[in-house]
Amino acid sequence: MYALIPAAGSGSRLGAGLAKQYLPVAGEPMLRHTARALLACAQLRLLAVVVQPDDAQADACLAGLAPSRRLRVARCGASTRAASVRGGLRWLLEQGADPADWVLVHDAARCCITPQAVQRLIGACSGDLVGGLLALPVADTLKRADGAPPRVGATLARDGLWQAQTPQMFRIGELLRALERALDPARDGAQAAITDEASAMESLGMRPLLVAGDAANFKVTLPGDLELAQAVLLARRQSACGDEETKHA
DSSP, X not given: OEXXXXXXXXXXXXXXXXXXXXXXXXXXEHHHHHHHHHHTOTTOSEEXXXXXXXXXXXXXXXXXXXXXXXXXXXXXOOSSHHHHHHHHHHHHHHTTOOTTSEEEEOOTTOTXXXXXXXHHHHHHHTTOSSEEEEEEEOOSOEEEEETTTTEEEEEEOOTTOEEEEEEEEEEHHHHHHHHHHHTOTTSTTTGGGOOSHHHHHHTTTOOOEEEEOOTTOOOOOSHHHHHHHHHHHHHHHXXXXXXXXXXXX
């Protein structure tokens, strides 16, 4: 089993002047927290962090987390997430992965992911024909905006709606085929419809499995998200320290 973290973006909505995957959260770069959680899964043969070819920060950010046989920087990132994932999949195949092997694709900015949630996804999808993703049933009332300034145009039924998260787990070869098709410039509008790996698989007529995620597995997008992620990670650290003290008391 393999994993990819696409980390080639700039995270401009945070307005921090630094690519958000490298912003400090609870004393460490966001990307380091994310990679550590995935590497805690023993089934993982290799985690590839996909960055831009000229990225000068990834190696230092990830130094010491794992041996090189389990953690590598793949300098094949592109201008869009889908293209970065496609490049990462091609890179895995070049390194000896088999098209039938599973791959987990996880957002660098979901730094509060837990190894337990990753294991839950792996356990649910390993025997599935398609694969799947972590997701949460929508709990809030949804409104569709209309006009400017925006006003409520309609209230949407939330029954059966889920909020997609990552990791998303699919076979390398099938996911690559789905992304190649979606990114084909001859297919007008296809790329705009691909917002995650699951939507690429859906474009092939497949129906990915929905696996219950965790509310703490949110994506850091705005400054308030960064503060919340710090609070979550610090609370976990304090809890872990407390458990250790109790064990040795």
